[in-house]
Amino acid sequence: MKTLIHNAQVIADGFREIPCGAVLVEEGKIVALMPEAEWTAQAENADEVIDAEGLRLTPGLIDIHIHGAAGEDLISGKAEAAEAVSRNVAMDGCTAFMASLTVVSHERLLEILRGLAIVTDLPGAAMLGIHSEGPYLSPDYKALMDERYLRDPSLKELQEMVEAAQGRLKVMTVAPERKGMDGLIQAAVQAGITVMVGHTNATSADVHRASLAGAAGFTHLYNAMSQHLHRDPGTVTGAFLEEGMKAELIADGFHVDPEVVRMTWKHFGPQRLVLITDAMLGKGMPDGDFEFSGLHCRKHGQHVQVVETGRRAGSAIGMNDAVRMMGEMCGCTPCELVQMACVNPAFLAQAENRKGRLAAGMDADLALFDKQWQCRATMVEGRWVYRR
Structure with a gap:
C-alpha cells in the first residue's frame, strides 16, 4: 500500500x-x-x-526511558503491560520505546526478561528492547530503587541476563564506581548493550574511566547522581567533560529547574541531549495513588511523588510534552527538538539505521x-x- x-x-x-x-x-x-x-x-x-x-x-518520537503507562508497570514482564504502554504513547506521537525496569532480585529479573523478550506485534508504538536500570547501582543515590538488590557487578549474572532477554536487552544503567565495573561495562558493550551512567556516586574520574570502557551516556542527568561541586567533582562534572557521551534529560521543569535546563542546553546542545519521560504507570491515568518500585506514590497532574518522603517518582508526561516544554524553556527549533527526541534516542537504542529520521x-x-x-x-x- x-x-x-x-x-x-x-x-x-x-x-x-x-x-x-x-x-x-x-x-x-x-x-x-x-x-x-x-x-x-x-x-x-x-x-x-x-x-x-x-x-x-x-519522525516518530522515541522514548528510551519509560517504566509504564495506563495503569500498567513494565516490571510485570507481561505482554499486557507492553501493549498498554504501546497504545498510550502512540497517542503522544511516540512510535517506539524501551521497556525500562526498576531493581528486583536477580531471579525475578530473569523472569521479567524472558517475558518481555517474546513481546511482538504491539498495537501502537514498537518496543525496541529492554532497559535494565540497575541492579549495579549506588545505595547513596538509589532514589526509588530497592536497596536490598543493589550490589557489585557479576559477569555471570550479566551473561544470564543476556541469555534470558534473547538479544533484547539493549540498555543498562550502572554506577561506575562499583568494584569491577570497568570489566562489566566492556562485557556489556561486547554483548550489544548500550551502557548508561546513573544512580551513582561516581567522581568525574570514575566517569572518565567508564567512558574509556565504553559507556555511552547518562541516565536522567542531574537526577540520582553526584553533582558538580567545585572541590568534589562528581558525575555531573564528568558529564560536562565527556563530550562524546549523550545525556538523558527529563525536561518537565520539575525534575530539573528550568534555569539548569537552559544552562545544559547552552553547553550540551542538541547533539548530546536525549529527551525522555521516565514515566511510570500513572501516566494516562486519573490523579491518585499507585504502587511504583514497591513504594506508595501519588500522581497529581503530570507529577508523581512518594507519599512518605515527597521524593519525585518518575513522571506522567508524554514525549510530546517533553518536546513542547524543552522548546518553551530553551527556544529550540523543530529540527533541534527532533534531534533530541528522535535521532539521539534511536542512536542509543541502536536503531539509528532504521528509525529516528525521515x-x-x-x-x-x-x-x-x-x-x-x-x-x-x-x-x-x-x-x-x-x-x-
Missing part, C-alpha cells in the same frame, strides 16, 4: 526541513521526501493521499503535530496506529 502525505511542514531530522513538503510511504518504508510542488506526480499511484493542512510531520529506506514511523506539539496522527512502520 502506498500512502502520500502532503502539505506538511516536514522535519526530516536534526538538520533538514522542508517548509511545505510531502512524504511517500510504501510497504512500511519511506520511499521519498519531496517539496510540495512535486507531490501531484506521485498522487495517481497512491492508495491513500492525505492533506496534512500545514501540520508538522516528523529518509528513503527508513521505517515509516511518522507523527503529525500541530504547533503546540499535540499529536494528530501516528504511523508505525506504515500503519496508522492513532488518529485524533
Whole structure:
C-alpha cells in the first residue's frame, strides 16, 4: 500500500526541513521526501493521499526511558503491560520505546526478561528492547530503587541476563564506581548493550574511566547522581567533560529547574541531549495513588511523588510534552527538538539505521503535530496506529 502525505511542514531530522513538503510511504518504508510542488506526480499511484493542512510531520518520537503507562508497570514482564504502554504513547506521537525496569532480585529479573523478550506485534508504538536500570547501582543515590538488590557487578549474572532477554536487552544503567565495573561495562558493550551512567556516586574520574570502557551516556542527568561541586567533582562534572557521551534529560521543569535546563542546553546542545519521560504507570491515568518500585506514590497532574518522603517518582508526561516544554524553556527549533527526541534516542537504542529520521529506506514511523506539539496522527512502520 502506498500512502502520500502532503502539505506538511516536514522535519526530516536534526538538520533538514522542508517548509511545505510531502512524504511517500510504501510497504512500511519511506520511499521519498519531496517539496510540495512535486507531490501531484506521485498522487495517481497512491492508495491513500492525505492533506496534512500545514501540520508538522516528523519522525516518530522515541522514548528510551519509560517504566509504564495506563495503569500498567513494565516490571510485570507481561505482554499486557507492553501493549498498554504501546497504545498510550502512540497517542503522544511516540512510535517506539524501551521497556525500562526498576531493581528486583536477580531471579525475578530473569523472569521479567524472558517475558518481555517474546513481546511482538504491539498495537501502537514498537518496543525496541529492554532497559535494565540497575541492579549495579549506588545505595547513596538509589532514589526509588530497592536497596536490598543493589550490589557489585557479576559477569555471570550479566551473561544470564543476556541469555534470558534473547538479544533484547539493549540498555543498562550502572554506577561506575562499583568494584569491577570497568570489566562489566566492556562485557556489556561486547554483548550489544548500550551502557548508561546513573544512580551513582561516581567522581568525574570514575566517569572518565567508564567512558574509556565504553559507556555511552547518562541516565536522567542531574537526577540520582553526584553533582558538580567545585572541590568534589562528581558525575555531573564528568558529564560536562565527556563530550562524546549523550545525556538523558527529563525536561518537565520539575525534575530539573528550568534555569539548569537552559544552562545544559547552552553547553550540551542538541547533539548530546536525549529527551525522555521516565514515566511510570500513572501516566494516562486519573490523579491518585499507585504502587511504583514497591513504594506508595501519588500522581497529581503530570507529577508523581512518594507519599512518605515527597521524593519525585518518575513522571506522567508524554514525549510530546517533553518536546513542547524543552522548546518553551530553551527556544529550540523543530529540527533541534527532533534531534533530541528522535535521532539521539534511536542512536542509543541502536536503531539509528532504521528509525529516528525521515529518509528513503527508513521505517515509516511518522507523527503529525500541530504547533503546540499535540499529536494528530501516528504511523508505525506504515500503519496508522492513532488518529485524533
